Amino acid sequence: MKRLEHVDPVFDQLFAKIPPEITDTFTEEQLKAIKKVFGSRNWGxxxxxxxxxxxxxxxxxxxxxxxxxxxxxxxxxxxxxxxxPLWTPGNIVFLTGFLIILLTSSFTTFSFLFSLLTSVPTSPYPTSIPWLHNKFECEHTGRTWRDGDCWDSEHNPMF
Structure with a gap:
């Protein structure tokens, strides 16, 4: 088998697959032309x-x-x-799955970000306190008794 000086691994692999009885028939001109083609390729x-x-x-x-x-x-x-071709059954299944994952993750991410931006206001507002049942207990805690309920005027919704 004729030996070639090292060109590149792809060339070496392809040249090794050619039977020796064929490679022995290559002339020096043919080998130089083959080396030139492999040396000029744009497979970077x-x-x-x-x-x-x-x-x-x-x-x-x-x-x-x-x-x-x-x-x-x-x-x-x-x-x-x-x-x-782009539209083969395998490619269609892969692209469909990829699109579903992309849409699901995008929806989840945008929902989370939207919930952070539109969070519940933290300013206090009046709320009745159900566990205080009489005027004495209500006023003792600094709240207001009105219409049979105890009202907390500074209740925080994050409570």
Missing amino acids: RHPLDLRVSVPIPGLRFYLVLLAGSERGLKQRLQYEKSVY
Whole structure:
């Protein structure tokens, strides 16, 4: 088998999969052309590159999220759309679940923030005190007896 000087790991993996009886037939010109193609490729790292193995018992599952600026040719992009369509059953299930989780968490977060902003006013207002049953007990605690009830004029709703 002809040996190539190290180009990159992807090239090494692909070249190793070619049977030796074929690699032995490559000329030096062909090998140089192959190296040149692999050396000029634009397969760099993405600004966002998340690769996670999801530990689900009994399943080997992974998730990859890549993002960056689009530098591809229109012809290649159209080809990839036909090879990797967006609306497949698996993608629809994933996107639906993701959307449900996103909406639920957003609703919960906004409800919590709204409740903080519109909390119950803390200014006191008059309230009857049900456990004080006579005028003496009521006035002894600094409250007012009126119409057979004991009234506290400084009751705090946060009590």
